[in-house]
Amino acid sequence: xxxxxxxxxxxxxxxxxxxxxxxxxxxxxxxxxxxxxxxxxxxxxxxxxxxxxxxxxxxxxxxxxxxxxxxx
Numbered sequence: 001x002x003x004x005x006x007x008x009x010x011x012x013x014x015x016x017x018x019x020x021x022x023x024x025x026x027x028x029x030x031x032x033x034x035x036x037x038x039x040x041x042x043x044x045x046x047x048x049x050x051x052x053x054x055x056x057x058x059x060x061x062x063x064x065x066x067x068x069x070x071x072x
Contacts, residue, residue: 023068
């Protein structure tokens with residue numbers, strides 16, 4: 001499994017906040033270091049999807065609807 005730099009940064013951020021819900025805005029602005037726009041949500045969603053596929057059952061990234069993502 002080879003993670004991209006962006007995927008690795010997202011995973012690291014979620015690990016740093018394990019058990020907490022990290023909202024999409026925080027993920028985007030921390031990882032991409034750009035201002036969050038409404039279209040930025042899709043960017044984060046797609047990268048989380050790729051991360052889940054690569055990690056399989058080893059790590060669970062849970063979606064908390066309307067709030068963000070958490071690492072279980």
